[in-house]
Amino acid sequence: MASSTSSRHGSSQISKIYRQSSTLFLTRRLPESLSTILPVITAPTTTDSNGNTSVVDQAPIAKSSRTTRIKVWSLYLTILNAIVELDGEEGKAAFGTQEWRNLVTKVRDGIVWEEVVQNGYRGIEGDVDADVVINLATLLLAHARTQHLNQQRLEAYLAAARTPNLDLTGRFNESSVRGASPTRSVGTDTPRDLNARVKILELYTLHVLLRNDEWSYARDFISASEVLDEERREAFLAALQSLEDEREEAAQREQDLAREKEEKLRADLEEAKRRRIESEEREARRLEEQRSARAGSEVDYGVDSSHPVQGNGSASGKAANGNGSASGKSSPSRSAAAPKKGAIKSRVVHSTRPSGSGQRAVTPPNMIQRATNLMGSVQKLIKVLAATLLNNPGSVLRTLAFAVLILLALGNRAVKDRLRGMWGKVRGTMGMATKVSYI
Template sequence: MATLYDDVSGSRYLSSSISSLSTSRQQSSQIAKAYRQAAQLFLTRRLPEALSTIEPIISPPPIDAADVVGHAPVATASRGTRVKVWSFYLTFLNAVVELGAEEGKHAFGSTRWKQLVSQCRDGSIWDHVVRDGYAGVEGDVDADVVVNLATLLLTHAPSQRLNQQKLETYLSATANPALDVSSHMSSPAYLDKRPGHRRQHTGTDTPRDLEKRIKLLELYTLHVLPRNDEWDYARDFIDMSEVLDQERKEAFLLALHSLKEEKEDTQAREEKLRQQQQEQMEERRRETEAKRLEQSRAQDERRIREEQNRRQPRGSDEPQPTPSQSSRTSRTPAKKPTTPPPGLYNRASTMFANIHTMISDTAHHMTSNPMAFFRTLLFLLAFGLAFGRRHLRERILRIIRSAWDKVRRTVGMGVKVSYI
């Protein structure tokens, strides 16, 4: 009976294993088929159809009593299939972000496009991959997938703080794997009961693992940490790394030094360019202000000229002085009146001599016609006053007084002769 029971139990176990293997192979075949179809749609730029094809295998089914864990179908696939599916999805997200807002919203709709883009910019895609593809165990994520995740966030995330934190968690988990039995039993590696399946080693057990580890260290020390200005920490991390040999350490340190110099040079050029732009803006501002002042001054002068033209009497031919001429005139000191040229004095002297002769000749006829003398005297007085110059008026008055003295003496002589 015991032998019969063992045979029956062994048959049942073998039948269950064969059934499980058949189901697993069927599911792997479906995952591979969906991956190939999505890749073909992606290559033909039919992005919405590619998304609807790949989503069912990277998203967990609805949680119910029969499936409490709710892992995505890709979680139970082989390592090679997992890497292909997740690498394709990350490449797909990168293409969606690069579509731009207008084309992306046209292809997926505004809400859906923003959801896809936000996964790359806020880093939530990392949590999605770990949760749905690896049962929430950071250390179980394939190194190739981690490289693609870090590269995606490095390209599109505005801040690299989350990327740095995720890489540090992964590097720590793979270097010192935690002995969490419950997490291990819920991981895809434990749930996959296929014969010959062994849990993936994510450290440096094989040359391929070592190569991926070095690639992760390169991303972490030469790209992520410099973006966060962690230059000293990156240098110390390279120096203390047990994975890198001395030759690689020197190469990493040299690359880090070159990156820092390049960033400093770039910052210096940007600062110089910013200063030049500020100087140019200041120069343009001064030129604009000078032009504005010149225009304002020209308008003021034009208004003043128009006001003076309105106040000037009609028929006046004398031009009104401009404000600039008025200001120059006000600043010019008053000049003394100039003396007439010598020719004018000669002519005036001749005229006065003739008048003096006429008065002298007239004086002899005073006794016979005194009214003619007084008319001549009044004419000379009017002429002198009209002439308008002080020194000429004084000279005329001297001539008149002299003539008057002669007339008086002549009259006196005439009286004496008459008396005699």
């Protein structure tokens, strides 16, 4: 009777602590919530004179009922999950750098599983409640560095726990016997416990094994499991096949994406190469045009020496006739047109034919040759102007401005009158000079 009263008092105290810790957790006061729940799940210790620490009794949670154990351990694991999910700076500010790192390491290295087994179930792996195992496996599945430890722990639990026994009649008869020693349920004797075991198998076969890339072993384990009935087995195999198909599709998408990136990179390289070649060709053309323009700017300007300018056509003609009559020889006829001053020099090769005396007579150019020469001169002039515009556009602009100013000045009536008067004087002077030359 005293033992029963003490047990009820302990369970009541644990429930009170559980409610306090839950309230603190809901208000996001994680350090206070953790410090409140720790005395319940930690075994009391003592330190001797030599500084050695030893456990003097079991943790209070190990003596509580199954429902209380599940509630307390679930809250503890939930608090640890929230602590691990904290940002680094926030976790260090709340718990201190070293304490926060210890808590994170406890979860990521799977140390928390051993802590639960030792403090809550006296080190017996198979006695851990199925709901607690589910919470532990889920926590490690989310935060553990590797799933190999999670796989080992689940395999140890499945091997240690008893197979489900749904014959409830035997349990009722056994419990009705006076003086029968109570046996701890390992979570496999009721339909609820069977569902929990199925959930553990789901975590093990469809999550942990797949994270360790053991697809074939997962399929074999599902097919050989005695816990699963035919309907659940087919559902598990269908889910496994669906996950495998998704993995293959994801791998195919990654391959397609990698191939697209490679093709795009190759296309970009080819485009860059093509642009470089085009740029080099444009640069070569530009240099060639500059050389052509520079060569065109070296054209000779002036009066052709082969066509002398005659000052007085009539007098020269008379002198030529006089010389011709005195010599008595027929001189070859030459037609020379004096080009205007500043015209482009052109050399035309005239066709010749031998005369009766053996001399070569130069024939005058026809209209086609003259037109060809004129077009060539205009083309050269355009090239020279283009080269001049490219090399020294300022001079061209100044010339155009000067021409515009002259045209504007000529448009003024007063300027026209003055120019007309000056031209009259010049023409009169030239007329007087002509009369003097005739005299």
